[in-house]
Amino acid sequence: MEDAVTLINVNKAYKGFALKDISFSVKKGFITGFIGPNGAGKTTTIKLMLQLLQSDSGKIELFGNNDATHMEETKQRIGFVYSDHLLYEHLTVEKMKRVIGTFYPKWDDEVFAYYMKRLNLPWKRKIGDLSKGMGMKLSIAIALSHHAELIVLDEPTSGLDPISRREILDLLAEVIQDEEKAVFFSTHITSDLEQIADYITFINNGEIVFHENKETIMEQHTIVRGAKELLDDDIRTLFLQVRETSVGFEGLTNQAELVRRLMGEHVVMEQASLEDIMVYTVGKV
Numbered sequence: 502m503e504d505a506v507t508l509i510n511v512n513k514a515y516k517g518f519a520l521k522d523i524s525f526s527v528k529k530g531f532i533t534g535f536i537g538p539n540g541a542g543k544t545t546t547i548k549l550m551l552q553l554l555q556s557d558s559g560k561i562e563l564f565g566n567n568d569a570t571h572m573e574e575t576k577q578r579i580g581f582v583y584s585d586h587l588l589y590e591h592l593t594v595e596k597m598k599r600v601i602g603t604f605y606p607k608w609d610d611e612v613f614a615y616y617m618k619r620l621n622l623p624w625k626r627k628i629g630d631l632s633k634g635m636g637m638k639l640s641i642a643i644a645l646s647h648h649a650e651l652i653v654l655d656e657p658t659s660g661l662d663p664i665s666r667r668e669i670l671d672l673l674a675e676v677i678q679d680e681e682k683a684v685f686f687s688t689h690i691t692s693d694l695e696q697i698a699d700y701i702t703f704i705n706n707g708e709i710v711f712h713e714n715k716e717t718i719m720e721q722h723t724i725v726r727g728a729k730e731l732l733d734d735d736i737r738t739l740f741l742q743v744r745e746t747s748v749g750f751e752g753l754t755n756q757a758e759l760v761r762r763l764m765g766e767h768v769v770m771e772q773a774s775l776e777d778i779m780v781y782t783v784g785k786v
């Protein structure tokens with residue numbers, strides 16, 4: 502499957518923060534979730550991907566091309582969705598559509614009308630009067646109506662009720678079905694990714710911890726609980742991180758088989774959630 506965007510050893514330094522050697526690619530036909538704690542570098546990475554920000558070094562290829570001369574054309578192929586940026590607050594949705602439609606040569610009125618109906622969006626309401634959920638849905642509808650092939654969303658489900666969240670997740674899952682589009686979205690709601698992501702990119706402190714198929718990540722990581730006496734220096738090496746209480750311990754391992762063989766009868770093991778993996782890896786336990 503074609504890569505929508507590929508980052509190769511991308512670096513970007515601010516005073517007091519740096520993105521270090523970021524490399525990963527986002528494939529068409531898949532949903533890639535982007536997670537990491539506050540300040541890890543998600544928005545900065547997204548801005549670099551969209552060429553809204555210039556990297557210090559490294560390469561960013563959009564649709565297999567890093568030729569800046571075609572940038573305007575390339576940008577047409579990208580839909581950037583984030584919650585607080587809807588323009589034209591004073592216009593109705595209908596008028597905004599007329600303005601926006603002229604920006605995009607590939608704008609498709611029929612597709613827009615389809616999503617307006619499907620997402621129950623009001624044509625006559627002013628953009629500034631839309632609820633947060635409606636604004637997010639409208640922003641996604643716009644991306645889909647200019648036939649964007651790379652849809653990048655910055656926290657699309659944050660602050661939305663469970664029904665709107667589900668609607669948006671269902672929509673994203675549907676969008677990738679034709680295998681012509683890639684969806685990349687950052688979120689703090691890891692359960693959303695457990696539901697729909699194919700790949701997970703995890704960033705911490707400006708570095709990519711992993712970029713991996715979700716099933717592989719989930720299979721590799723197991724939470725283990727047991728009595729404290731079981732922990733010795735050798736056993737500790739089996740864990741990525743261990744948290745101890747007065748009576749017992751809880752640890753995250755990526756060597757579940759070995760743990761099971763060595764102490765299977767004495768511990769309780771369960772599949773780690775993405776949240777467990779994130780919290781343990783960041784080490785704030």
Ligand SMILES: Nc1ncnc2c1ncn2[C@@H]1O[C@H](COP(=O)(O)OP(=O)(O)OP(=O)(O)O)[C@@H](O)[C@H]1O
Nearest residue numbers: 515516517518537538539540541542543544545546
């Ligand atoms: N223009 C800038 N100048 C200096 N520092 C910046 C600038 N933009 C971002 N930063 C810093 O870079 C770091 C990463 O910020 P970024 O917004 O990419 O994180 P994030 O992972 O998106 O965080 P959050 O989950 O809180 O949205 C932060 O420490 C931030 O303060």
